[in-house]
Amino acid sequence: MKDAGNFPIVGMVGGGQLARMTYQAAIGLGVSLRVLSASGDDSAALVGADVRIGSHESLDDLLAFAKGCDVVTFDHEHVPGEHMLSMWTAGVVCRPGPDALALTQNKLLMRELLTGLGMPCPRFAEVPAAAPLRFLESFAEESGWPVVLKAVRGGYDGKGVWVLDTLNRETAELVQGLLARGAELMVEEHVPFRRELAALVARSPHGQGAAYPVVETVQQDGICVEVISPAPGLDDALALRAQGLALELADRLGVVGLLAVELFETESGLLVNELAMRPHNSGHWTIEGARTSQFEQHLRAVLDLPLGDTAPAAPYTVMANLLGGTDPDVYSRYVHVMAHDPAVKVHFYGKSVRPGRKIGHVTALGHDLDEVRARARYAADHLRGPVPDA
Amino acid sequence: MKDAGNFPIVGMVGGGQLARMTYQAAIGLGVSLRVLSASGDDSAALVGADVRIGSHESLDDLLAFAKGCDVVTFDHEHVPGEHMLSMWTAGVVCRPGPDALALTQNKLLMRELLTGLGMPCPRFAEVPAAAPLRFLESFAEESGWPVVLKAVRGGYDGKGVWVLDTLNRETAELVQGLLARGAELMVEEHVPFRRELAALVARSPHGQGAAYPVVETVQQDGICVEVISPAPGLDDALALRAQGLALELADRLGVVGLLAVELFETESGLLVNELAMRPHNSGHWTIEGARTSQFEQHLRAVLDLPLGDTAPAAPYTVMANLLGGTDPDVYSRYVHVMAHDPAVKVHFYGKSVRPGRKIGHVTALGHDLDEVRARARYAADHLRGPVPDA
The missing domain is CATH 3.40.50.20 (Rossmann fold)
Structure with missing residues (x-):
C-alpha cells in the first residue's frame, strides 16, 4: 500500500x-x-x-x-x-467520519445539535409540510420579517437559501413549490449582523487542535467575494471566543481534518451560521498568509501527523475570489495584472470561464490593510474582465 | 493548443x-x-x-x-x-535557447566566454591530451597545488571534479585514465575562498530581470547541504556586485528563465564558479522565503509574463537538503519532526531512499539566524535517520 x-x-x-x-x-x-x-x-x-x-x-x-x-x-x-x-x-x-459529515448535510440536524451543545445560533424551526404558510407567519410574528428559508439538505454558495421579506403570492408559491417537490424546509430568524466572520480550526484523530486567526468574510449575492485575515478591529476576547467555540465544536462533533465555522457578529455577540468539514474558501488566504496552508493542515490532520503552525506570515492577508466574466480569455489579462503588482498571487482552478463562476482567487499581503485590500480587489477585478450588463 | x-x-x-x-x-x-x-x-x-x-x-x-x-x-x-x-x-x-544552454554543458567554453566578458574567474586552462602531466605540473608551478581537475562535459554535485593535491602515481593514473576514455579535461586554480555564494536571477525574453537576495551555500563532499538567505554579514556592495554580475551575465548570454551563478567569495572579491540555467538547489528557500518562488519565477520568465516580487518573506530563511540515510522508512520520522517544530516545512521528492541521495529538503525561517539554522539542521538530520558508518 x-x-x-x-x-x-x-x-x-x-x-x-x-x-x-x-x-x-x-x-x-x-x-x-x-x-x-x-x-x-x-x-x-x-x-x-x-x-x-x-x-x-x-x-x-x-x-x-x-x-x-x-x-x-x-x-x-x-x-x-x-x-x-x-x-x-x-x-x-x-476522515471526517460519517457522523460528523452527516451534520453538514442536514442543516436542521446541525442546528438541533449545536443548540443542544449550548452553541449560540439564530432562532430556527422546521417548516411543517402541513400548513407551512401559517407556520411561517407565526414564526415571523416572534422573530420579525424578513425570515430566512433554507432547504434542510443540499445547497451551497447561496443556493438553497431564500430571504423572505414577507409572505405574498410569490413567496407562498416558492414555499409550496419546494414542498411539493419533496424538499424539507426550515426557517431561521434573519440576524441583523454587523459582519460575517469565519473561524477555521483543525483537529487530528488523537485530539490535537489548531486554530487559524479569525477572518472577516465579505459576501455578495450569497457568494464569498473577499476574506480579510485577521478580521479588522475584532475584539481580542471575541476572537478567542470564536476560536474556542470552533475548537470545542470540532471536539464535540468528533471532526477530523478541518472545520470551518461561519459566524455572524452581532450587537450581542457571535452566532453560528454554517459549518464545513474540509478546506474552505475562507481559508484560501493561508496558502501565502500562514505558515501552514489549510490544505497542508487538512492532510496532516487526516494522517494524524502533528499539526502545523498557524501563525500569520504578514500583518494582513486579503483573498479575493476571482469570478468569471463574459470574456473567457483570462490568460491575456495576466500580463497586466502581474506587471501592475509583482507581489500579488494568482491561483487558477483550471475551470472554463462562465459569468459569476468561481474560477480562481488572488491573494495579497502586507502591513497596510487598505492598500492590501485594494491590491487584491484590483487584481481580481481586472482578471475578471468585462462583466455582464446588470 | x-x-x-x-x-x-x-x-x-x-x-x-x-x-x-x-x-x-x-x-x-x-x-x-x-x-x-x-x-x-x-x-x-x-x-x-x-x-x-x-x-x-x-x-x-x-x-x-x-x-x-x-x-x-x-x-x-x-x-x-x-x-x-x-x-x-x-x-x-x-527557453533557454541552444546557445545559452550549450555553455552549461561545456565548462571550458563557459570559462572562455566569461573571461571574454570580463567576468572574474579562477585561472583555468585546457589539459592537452599530449603530455597532460607535464602541463599540469607547469600549471601548478604558477597557481600552486592543489589544482582542480574538471571534466569539460557532464558532471554535477561534485561528480566530474577532482582536487589534486599533487601529482603522484594515483593522480597521474586518474588523469591518464580519463583521457584514455576520451574525456576532455581542464584544470583550474584551487581558489582559497572564504565561502561560497549564489546569485539567482531571472530574465524574460523581453529583457526584464529580477534578482533574489544573494545566498550563502554550504557544501559537504561537493554536495550542497545548506543554503542561508541572505548570506550572513555579506557586505552590501558585494551583494549588489553579485546580483549585478548575474543580471549582466543573463543579459549577455541571452538567458531566458532562471540563471544561478555560483560564486566564490575570496579575500579579493568574487569569482564565478559555475552557472545553471534553471531553478537551482540554492533557490529552494524561495518557496516559503520569498514572495515569488523560483519555480513560479521560471515559469513566468519562459512564458514572458512579468516577473514576480523577489522580496524575502522573513529576515532569514535557511534550507537544508535532506539526504537519504540507511533506513528507508522516512515517513515514520515525520511525526517527531512535525511535533518538534510545527513551523518547519518539509519537501519530499518522491525518491526511493539511498544513503547520501538528495531525497528532499526542509526550510525554516525567522528572525534569529542561529535558531533558524538549528531548526532546519535538526529537521534534516532527524528525517535522515541513521547514517552509514564512516
Whole structure:
C-alpha cells in the first residue's frame, strides 16, 4: 500500500478546486493524493497523477476508489450518508467520519445539535409540510420579517437559501413549490449582523487542535467575494471566543481534518451560521498568509501527523475570489495584472470561464490593510474582465 | 493548443525534483506543465497529469514531446547540443535557447566566454591530451597545488571534479585514465575562498530581470547541504556586485528563465564558479522565503509574463537538503519532526531512499539566524535517520 519511504496514500472524494489545492500541498509532503472525480475536466482531475473517474453517489465507485487508500477524505459534503456508513462498515478509514459529515448535510440536524451543545445560533424551526404558510407567519410574528428559508439538505454558495421579506403570492408559491417537490424546509430568524466572520480550526484523530486567526468574510449575492485575515478591529476576547467555540465544536462533533465555522457578529455577540468539514474558501488566504496552508493542515490532520503552525506570515492577508466574466480569455489579462503588482498571487482552478463562476482567487499581503485590500480587489477585478450588463 | 481560458502549455524536459516543484507552481498559475521523463518513477512523473515517457537524448522523443507545447524548458542541462539546435530549427520555442544552454554543458567554453566578458574567474586552462602531466605540473608551478581537475562535459554535485593535491602515481593514473576514455579535461586554480555564494536571477525574453537576495551555500563532499538567505554579514556592495554580475551575465548570454551563478567569495572579491540555467538547489528557500518562488519565477520568465516580487518573506530563511540515510522508512520520522517544530516545512521528492541521495529538503525561517539554522539542521538530520558508518 505504501510507496518509497513508506508514505501513505490519501484518497480525496471530489475533484474540485479544494482537491486541486490539496494536491499541491500533498506534493510537498510527499504524500500521494488520489482523487475521485466525476469528470476528467474537473479542477483536480486536470492536475492529478492518480485520478479515478467515478461518482460520489455510487457506492461501488466509492469502495473501488477507497481500495489501497490509507485514509479517505472529502472535497465536498455530498457523499450520501448511507454510503458513508457503508464505507465505514467496510473498514474504510473516513476522515471526517460519517457522523460528523452527516451534520453538514442536514442543516436542521446541525442546528438541533449545536443548540443542544449550548452553541449560540439564530432562532430556527422546521417548516411543517402541513400548513407551512401559517407556520411561517407565526414564526415571523416572534422573530420579525424578513425570515430566512433554507432547504434542510443540499445547497451551497447561496443556493438553497431564500430571504423572505414577507409572505405574498410569490413567496407562498416558492414555499409550496419546494414542498411539493419533496424538499424539507426550515426557517431561521434573519440576524441583523454587523459582519460575517469565519473561524477555521483543525483537529487530528488523537485530539490535537489548531486554530487559524479569525477572518472577516465579505459576501455578495450569497457568494464569498473577499476574506480579510485577521478580521479588522475584532475584539481580542471575541476572537478567542470564536476560536474556542470552533475548537470545542470540532471536539464535540468528533471532526477530523478541518472545520470551518461561519459566524455572524452581532450587537450581542457571535452566532453560528454554517459549518464545513474540509478546506474552505475562507481559508484560501493561508496558502501565502500562514505558515501552514489549510490544505497542508487538512492532510496532516487526516494522517494524524502533528499539526502545523498557524501563525500569520504578514500583518494582513486579503483573498479575493476571482469570478468569471463574459470574456473567457483570462490568460491575456495576466500580463497586466502581474506587471501592475509583482507581489500579488494568482491561483487558477483550471475551470472554463462562465459569468459569476468561481474560477480562481488572488491573494495579497502586507502591513497596510487598505492598500492590501485594494491590491487584491484590483487584481481580481481586472482578471475578471468585462462583466455582464446588470 | 490552449485550454480553457487560453492558458499555455509549458513542456519541461526532465522529470526530477525541479520539474516536480515547478509543477506545484504551475498548478497555481493555471499553466499546464507537460513533463518528459525517462521513467514513470521520476520525481515529477509521480505527480504530473501529463507525463510523456521518453529520453532527452532522443531527438524523436524530444520533437514528439514538444508538439503542442507553447514553450519548452529544462529541468537539467543534459539535452545534447545538436538536439537543441534541431529543435530550434524545427521551430520549437526553447527557453533557454541552444546557445545559452550549450555553455552549461561545456565548462571550458563557459570559462572562455566569461573571461571574454570580463567576468572574474579562477585561472583555468585546457589539459592537452599530449603530455597532460607535464602541463599540469607547469600549471601548478604558477597557481600552486592543489589544482582542480574538471571534466569539460557532464558532471554535477561534485561528480566530474577532482582536487589534486599533487601529482603522484594515483593522480597521474586518474588523469591518464580519463583521457584514455576520451574525456576532455581542464584544470583550474584551487581558489582559497572564504565561502561560497549564489546569485539567482531571472530574465524574460523581453529583457526584464529580477534578482533574489544573494545566498550563502554550504557544501559537504561537493554536495550542497545548506543554503542561508541572505548570506550572513555579506557586505552590501558585494551583494549588489553579485546580483549585478548575474543580471549582466543573463543579459549577455541571452538567458531566458532562471540563471544561478555560483560564486566564490575570496579575500579579493568574487569569482564565478559555475552557472545553471534553471531553478537551482540554492533557490529552494524561495518557496516559503520569498514572495515569488523560483519555480513560479521560471515559469513566468519562459512564458514572458512579468516577473514576480523577489522580496524575502522573513529576515532569514535557511534550507537544508535532506539526504537519504540507511533506513528507508522516512515517513515514520515525520511525526517527531512535525511535533518538534510545527513551523518547519518539509519537501519530499518522491525518491526511493539511498544513503547520501538528495531525497528532499526542509526550510525554516525567522528572525534569529542561529535558531533558524538549528531548526532546519535538526529537521534534516532527524528525517535522515541513521547514517552509514564512516
